[in-house]
Amino acid sequence: xxxxxxxxxxxxxxxxxxxxxxxxxxxxxxxxxxxxxxxxxxxxxxxxxxxxxxxxxxxxxxxxxxxxxxxxxxxxxxxxxxxxxxxxxxxxxxxxxxxxxxxxxxxxxxxxxxxxxxxxxxxxxxxxxxxxxxxxxxxx
Numbered sequence: 001x002x003x004x005x006x007x008x009x010x011x012x013x014x015x016x017x018x019x020x021x022x023x024x025x026x027x028x029x030x031x032x033x034x035x036x037x038x039x040x041x042x043x044x045x046x047x048x049x050x051x052x053x054x055x056x057x058x059x060x061x062x063x064x065x066x067x068x069x070x071x072x073x074x075x076x077x078x079x080x081x082x083x084x085x086x087x088x089x090x091x092x093x094x095x096x097x098x099x100x101x102x103x104x105x106x107x108x109x110x111x112x113x114x115x116x117x118x119x120x121x122x123x124x125x126x127x128x129x130x131x132x133x134x135x136x137x138x139x140x
Contacts, residue, residue: 011056011092012040018120019043037073039087045127049078049085056092060113063089068103075103091117
């Protein structure tokens, strides 16, 4: 396994572990790199499916839709089937800092940085609020 793929694989496993430590069901979907319309990590929480495209990077950068379009395709498929779903970009920065960005069809690029995006704690609050308010987190 190349160093780059191993880094991504480890980030995906770490994210799954973070959710499981909070008592949230999560699994890694091992299809990265084969252009399947699936996220890297799938989380089922309080009646909503959350798909995460996971990236591991050294520094701030701009990411374009082609970096997370499989997760958007997955979100669209879930929405077409009337399933409650939400798509996210999960970025692990060097030094173990995680940031999360909500994905929608309209997003063409995201400026990722260790100083912007949601922290894991903020993400958990958003996941709780989206269901408490009765909203369907589909945003397509």
